[in-house]
Amino acid sequence: MSRLGTLGARLYRGEVGYDFVGKRKIWYGISILITITAIVGLAVRGLNLGIEFSGGAVFETPKTSVSASHAREVAESASGGHTAVVQELGRGGLRIQISELGTKEALPVQEKLAKELDVKTSEIETQLVGPSWGEEIANKAWQGLAIFMVLVVIYLAIAFEWRMALAALIALIHDLTITVGVYALVGFEVTPGTVIGLLTILGYSLYDTVVVFDGLKEASKDLTKQTRFTYSEIANRSLNSTLVRSINTTVVALLPVGALLFIGGGALGAGMLNDISLALFVGLAAGAYSSIFIATPLVADLKERDPQMKALAKRVRAKRASAAAKADSDSDAEQKPQDVTPQPRAEDGDEPTPAAAGAGQRRQPTSRGRGRGRPSGKRR
Amino acid sequence: MAAPKKGRRSSGSQGRPGRALVAILVAIVALTAGMFISGHTKPRLGIDLAGGTSFTLEAKNQPGKPNAINSDNMNTAVNIIERRVNGLGVSEAEVQTQGDKHIIVNIPKGMDAKQARTQVGTTAQLYFRPVVTYTDGKKTKPTASPTPTATGTGKSNDKGKASSTPTATGATGTPSASSASSSSQGRAVSEGLKADKTPSASESPSASESPKASETPKATETPKGESSKADDLTKQLADLECTTPADRAKAREKAAGAKPSDSVVACDRDGSRKFILGPSQVEGTDVKNAASVYDSQGGGGWIVELNFTGSGGKKWAKVTGELAKQQPPQNQFAIVLDGEVYSDPRVDESIVGGRAQISGPDFDQKNTSDLANVLSYGALPLSFDIADETTVSAALGGEQLEAGLIAGAIGLALVVVYLVVYYRGLALIALASLAVSAVLSYTIMVLLGPGIGFALNLPAVCGAIVAIGITADSFIVYFERIRDEIREGRTLRPAVERGWPRARRTILVSDFVSFLAAAVLYIVTVGKVQGFAFTLGLTTLLDVVVVFLFTKPLMTILARRKFFASGHPWSGLDPRRLGAKPPLRRSRRTTATAPADPKEA
Numbered sequence: 001m002s003r004l005g006t007l008g009a010r011l012y013r014g015e016v017g018y019d020f021v022g023k024r025k026i027w028y029g030i031s032i033l034i035t036i037t038a039i040v041g042l043a044v045r046g047l048n049l050g051i052e053f054s055g056g057a058v059f060e061t062p063k064t065s066v067s068a069s070h071a072r073e074v075a076e077s078a079s080g081g082h083t084a085v086v087q088e089l090g091r092g093g094l095r096i097q098i099s100e101l102g103t104k105e106a107l108p109v110q111e112k113l114a115k116e117l118d119v120k121t122s123e124i125e126t127q128l129v130g131p132s133w134g135e136e137i138a139n140k141a142w143q144g145l146a147i148f149m150v151l152v153v154i155y156l157a158i159a160f161e162w163r164m165a166l167a168a169l170i171a172l173i174h175d176l177t178i179t180v181g182v183y184a185l186v187g188f189e190v191t192p193g194t195v196i197g198l199l200t201i202l203g204y205s206l207y208d209t210v211v212v213f214d215g216l217k218e219a220s221k222d223l224t225k226q227t228r229f230t231y232s233e234i235a236n237r238s239l240n241s242t243l244v245r246s247i248n249t250t251v252v253a254l255l256p257v258g259a260l261l262f263i264g265g266g267a268l269g270a271g272m273l274n275d276i277s278l279a280l281f282v283g284l285a286a287g288a289y290s291s292i293f294i295a296t297p298l299v300a301d302l303k304e305r306d307p308q309m310k311a312l313a314k315r316v317r318a319k320r321a322s323a324a325a326k327a328d329s330d331s332d333a334e335q336k337p338q339d340v341t342p343q344p345r346a347e348d349g350d351e352p353t354p355a356a357a358g359a360g361q362r363r364q365p366t367s368r369g370r371g372r373g374r375p376s377g378k379r380r
Numbered sequence: 381m382a383a384p385k386k387g388r389r390s391s392g393s394q395g396r397p398g399r400a401l402v403a404i405l406v407a408i409v410a411l412t413a414g415m416f417i418s419g420h421t422k423p424r425l426g427i428d429l430a431g432g433t434s435f436t437l438e439a440k441n442q443p444g445k446p447n448a449i450n451s452d453n454m455n456t457a458v459n460i461i462e463r464r465v466n467g468l469g470v471s472e473a474e475v476q477t478q479g480d481k482h483i484i485v486n487i488p489k490g491m492d493a494k495q496a497r498t499q500v501g502t503t504a505q506l507y508f509r510p511v512v513t514y515t516d517g518k519k520t521k522p523t524a525s526p527t528p529t530a531t532g533t534g535k536s537n538d539k540g541k542a543s544s545t546p547t548a549t550g551a552t553g554t555p556s557a558s559s560a561s562s563s564s565q566g567r568a569v570s571e572g573l574k575a576d577k578t579p580s581a582s583e584s585p586s587a588s589e590s591p592k593a594s595e596t597p598k599a600t601e602t603p604k605g606e607s608s609k610a611d612d613l614t615k616q617l618a619d620l621e622c623t624t625p626a627d628r629a630k631a632r633e634k635a636a637g638a639k640p641s642d643s644v645v646a647c648d649r650d651g652s653r654k655f656i657l658g659p660s661q662v663e664g665t666d667v668k669n670a671a672s673v674y675d676s677q678g679g680g681g682w683i684v685e686l687n688f689t690g691s692g693g694k695k696w697a698k699v700t701g702e703l704a705k706q707q708p709p710q711n712q713f714a715i716v717l718d719g720e721v722y723s724d725p726r727v728d729e730s731i732v733g734g735r736a737q738i739s740g741p742d743f744d745q746k747n748t749s750d751l752a753n754v755l756s757y758g759a760l761p762l763s764f765d766i767a768d769e770t771t772v773s774a775a776l777g778g779e780q781l782e783a784g785l786i787a788g789a790i791g792l793a794l795v796v797v798y799l800v801v802y803y804r805g806l807a808l809i810a811l812a813s814l815a816v817s818a819v820l821s822y823t824i825m826v827l828l829g830p831g832i833g834f835a836l837n838l839p840a841v842c843g844a845i846v847a848i849g850i851t852a853d854s855f856i857v858y859f860e861r862i863r864d865e866i867r868e869g870r871t872l873r874p875a876v877e878r879g880w881p882r883a884r885r886t887i888l889v890s891d892f893v894s895f896l897a898a899a900v901l902y903i904v905t906v907g908k909v910q911g912f913a914f915t916l917g918l919t920t921l922l923d924v925v926v927v928f929l930f931t932k933p934l935m936t937i938l939a940r941r942k943f944f945a946s947g948h949p950w951s952g953l954d955p956r957r958l959g960a961k962p963p964l965r966r967s968r969r970t971t972a973t974a975p976a977d978p979k980e981a
Contacts, residue, residue, distance in 0.1 A: 052768075060776070107497075126771040133436055133482075133767035137909065140479065144904035148897055155896065159889055196839055196912045199905075200846060203897030203916070207850065207890045211857060214886040245860045251798060252856065253849030256791025260845055263787035273784060276842045276912075 018243075021236040024297035031174060031294055038181020045184050050191040051127070053134035056099035057106040060125040063093050064117045071096055071117065078112035079105060101128075134192075141195045148202055160213055167298035168209045171290040175205045178286040179279060188278060197279025204280075205287030208249065209295045215242040216296060223312065230313040235300040239292060250288035257281050397933030404816065404929040411823035423822070424829030426837030426911070429781040431489035431774030435497070437461075438767040439481040449481045449762065456756055457764070458483055460717070474833065478910075482767065486835075489774045497769070506664025506754065507640055509657035510703060511712040511724055515617065516653055613643055613656050620654045622647035628720070635719025646714070648721050655721055657714050661699040664717075666692025668734075670755035672748035675739070682748040683739040686755060693734025701730030715754065722754050784841040791845055795852055803859055805944060810855040813931045817851050820922050825915075839908045843915030850894060851923045855931060857890075858883040862935075876939045880932060887927055895920045 068086040075084035087095040106128045156165035219238035260277035427434040439449050454477045462475040474486040621627040628647045635646040640660035668687040675683045703711050704727045714724040799807040828834035861883040865875035898917030
């Protein structure tokens with residue numbers, strides 16, 4: 001803890017840090033790659049919709065000695081040729097799923113099964129779903145999603161500013177896409193539980209992003225009154241100083257969800273608990289990632305286009321150049337250790353915006369000059 | 381929760397941490413006491429945890445009647461379905477609308493799903509059937525029964541005979557006395573059906589029509605078949621048992637299953653009388669609407685007004701014309717919904733013009749509106765499909781509940797361990813706050829059970845578990861703020877106060893977003909998603925309450941304790957461990973840091 005605590009302190013003071021904003025292109029690239037993979041997966045494989053969406057029947061039997069294959073034969077003959085999928089459950093029972101079976105046709109099947117398996121009809125769990133109900137759930141969920149997004153963008157635009165709202169929205173869509181993509185690629189079954197999990201990600205992903213933005217907003221207060229740092233640098237620093245919180249929050253959120261996943265998956269086989277927690281787990285991880293690696297760098301990018309911020313960046317550069325020139329003439333020996341930023345120097349010269357600023361350089365107006373092209377010193 | 385404002389000063393809570401703590405303590409005690417007083421110490425469990433059957437019905441417009449799915453019609457349907465389901469002897473069945481066009485029916489365990497399905501899935505049918513005869517509700521021996529010919533056709537034929545039977549005639553005068561308590565029955569006797577207008581010349585045309593000719597094709601059947609059928613009915617009537625609800629349910633099912641063109645035997649709603657009823661003359665769909673109104677002009681008190689559709693009005697005029705000429709009880713018609721007689725008013729004259737009133741001496745607002753509902757339901761252009769049916773055995777429900785609770789316990793334990801390792805002494809505050817939050821959530825959920833019919837289902841349990849994370853996060857935000865302040869060289873007490881306004885803003889903004897998500901989901905979505913959203917929203921609100929009224933005041937108080945204030949290594953606030961360095965005190969960190977040590981980055 002002591003090391004963690006000190007690390008927290010150093011992150012807070014900006015002594016250590018990771019250049020999230022500076023290396024944003026890498027992370028954008030990774031995210032775009034993942035998103036494309038997700039979309040391709042979705043397009044090619046599609047989602048494995050549970051019977052709640054396609055309509056059909058699921059029967060779960062209590063512990064039985066009848067083999068799965070026999071149960072399938074019984075189910076298929078009783079349902080008149082519909083394909084049945086039979087799974088063995090952890091507690092010794094069977095889960096028999098027959099898709100596209102009407103609610104009326106399902107009853108004889110249930111009775112037949114009960115007879116064959118020698119259990120009471122009432123002991124067989126049944127779920128009969130007409131296809132319209134699943135559609136209704138999904139449609140309502142989409143509707144809710146759309147309304148929520150509009151409202152939250154409005155709210156964030158008021159509470160923060162439109163750039164942050166936009167970045168948060170992009171991060172949110174990013175998270176949802178990744179989660180849906182994972183479902184498509186791995187082939188997990190999509191159930192109402194999944195939808196619930198997915199919708200929760202909405203709140204959670206934004207919750208995370210909002211906390212980071214809140215720190216950023218505070219850090220960037222009175223920004224234009226100084227000439228030391230550009231917006232991007234401030235953003236990066238504020239990101240690093242809230243890093244401990246972000247990590248803690250994510251861990252604390254993932255622990256219960258992980259427990260749900262473990263218990264839901266391990267003890268019960270398939271079920272609502274499992275479905276919700278799986279979607280949540282994937283979504284939460286994606287949400288934590290996106291609020292740090294995507295949302296804030298996006299804000300920085302957008303913000304640097306603002307004329308005010310452009311002017312600031314220019315002033316900062318000018319100041320640094322003059323300071324560097326002065327330092328250069330003073331002594332070369334003093335120069336090197338100051339150059340502690342983990343920033344790729346080459347970018348500095350080429351970029352119209354000096355967005356890629358390091359975390360560790362808030363102490364001195366260092367020797368960063370535009371187009372100086374010196375090989376960087378002790379970067380880490 | 382508005383947009384966060386900069387520089388909002390902490391007001392009040394800083395100075396009087398004790399009051400807030402007392403307030404929340406009082407709230408906890410009050411809620412717990414309320415819980416015990418209400419007699420519910422466990423939350424109501426949903427079908428998926430307690431076992432039982434849940435149906436989701438989807439309303440469909442009947443052909444030719446678009447736009448029938450509206451909240452009035454849906455509510456009427458809910459009433460009817462509730463009556464039907466609870467008529468099966470299960471009183472805890474729960475029927476409610478869900479979204480725009482769905483009705484959820486939850487039937488607890490211990491009930492035959494199959495029986496429930498037939499009750500729930502069939503469309504209610506309202507018929508106006510002429511009364512052939514009736515007796516009291518007990519099983520009778522087939523002795524002095526009315527003449528069989530009464531059935532269906534040719535009422536004028538058997539008029540004399542029917543009226544001569546003691547049951548029929550006697551009943552007209554007596555039932556009101558025998559069962560004054562029952563509105564429907566008492567009503568039956570002296571209810572009169574009057575034309576809205578004064579009887580006009582149109583009475584004669586309808587009367588002049590030959591009753592027989594107008595009858596259903598059955599009239600053409602051979603007399604033998606007729607009479608054997610009628611015999612059969614008489615026997616059925618004798619065998620019919622209307623005394624217990626179960627018997628009535630059976631009778632109702634049978635009568636409801638009969639074709640409208642057949643004669644049936646049916647029970648009164650309270651089982652005091654049973655009827656032989658002729659073929660349906662006017663159907664529920666012929667009714668345009670029905671309403672309970674107070675007749676202030678005619679001084680008739682509460683009455684039910686009926687409006688018929690165009691064709692319905694014509695049928696109605698004809699039927700009433702015929703009925704009016706009969707002797708009691710055959711001048712009565714029965715309003716039969718789902719095979720149960722709701723009312724059997726007398727017809728005094730032919731009613732033309734498509735409007736009618738039903739009045740009775742003991743009509744009040746309640747029973748007239750009940751009757752109007754029944755009549756409206758017949759006019760309800762809705763049918764229902766079962767969109768989803770889930771049966772969960774009590775065993776599996778228990779298993780799922782257990783798994784959910786275990787998962788919650790494990791998740792909570794992991795969070796606790798993590799907090800203790802990372803925050804040490806501060807974890808105590810976090811744990812106390814989590815405990816307060818848990819107690820509040822639990823008691824509120826229990827109280828909401830009887831209050832608004834909240835039932836804890838599996839998604840709701842998931843929502844609560846997920847909420848552990850959200851609640852814990854508020855503490856993390858605050859603790860990190862305090863630690864940041866300490867790192868800047870402040871001592872604990874100023875750090876606690878200075879950190880609060882900033883942490884508070886963060887907590888409010890993020891909780892608001894979370895709550896917004898829950899609220900939108902709750903309003904927009906249906907079914908299980910809604911239960912989840914409800915818990916999430918509730919716990920988010922409680923998070924704010926707990927942080928404001930418990931965590932912050934507790935922190936203020938504890939900051940005065942030596943253990944925390946001196947930065948004991950186990951307090952989680954040790955300045956050295958947090959990296960605050962001695963010279964930093966009272967100095968601005970930016971200037972204080974020597975340029976000698978920034979190389980670590």
